[in-house]
Amino acid sequence: MSNPYQSPQSAVVSSVQSGSGVGAVIQLVVGLLCAIIAALLPMLAIPAFHEVFISFGAQLPLLTKVAVGYHLWLWLLPLLVVAARLFWPAKHRRSKASCWIGVLGLVITVFVTTLAMYMPILRLDAVI
Numbered sequence: 001m002s003n004p005y006q007s008p009q010s011a012v013v014s015s016v017q018s019g020s021g022v023g024a025v026i027q028l029v030v031g032l033l034c035a036i037i038a039a040l041l042p043m044l045a046i047p048a049f050h051e052v053f054i055s056f057g058a059q060l061p062l063l064t065k066v067a068v069g070y071h072l073w074l075w076l077l078p079l080l081v082v083a084a085r086l087f088w089p090a091k092h093r094r095s096k097a098s099c100w101i102g103v104l105g106l107v108i109t110v111f112v113t114t115l116a117m118y119m120p121i122l123r124l125d126a127v128i
Contacts, residue, residue: 024095028085031102035078038102038109042071049117060120067116077105 050068053060060068085098 027095027099028081031081031085031099032078034102034106035081038077038106039074042067042074042109042113045113045117046071053120056120056124058120058124061116061123063112063116064119067113071113074105074109077102077109080105 046068053064053068081098081102084101085094088094088097090097
């Protein structure tokens with residue numbers, strides 16, 4: 001019997017809260033798309049900047065060296081999203097956790113990659 005004092009919920013809202021159904025699939029897809037974009041953007045941007053950095057002939061900052069050398073490791077982020085969906089300790093929050101991991105991964109990756117790619121340019125401006 002349902003609680004008469006509780007407002008009725010739509011099927012999507014209840015499926016999101018239970019961690020299964022359409023809402024959970026949407027959250028998993030959003031997390032995976034964000035994670036794939038987070039892995040794909042540096043892979044496309046860093047090689048273009050790397051050619052510019054070589055033409056500088058100057059010492060690169062540590063963050064830029066790390067971004068250039070290890071940007072392919074970001075392809076583990078989609079696997080982390082799927083692992084969170086499968087193995088998150090609180091079963092009712094697995095879909096939210098996988099979505100948040102993907103979204104935060106995208107935000108952090110865009111910020112750090114942008115900073116890493118522009119640091120040598122700004123450092124060169126300070127020298128001139």
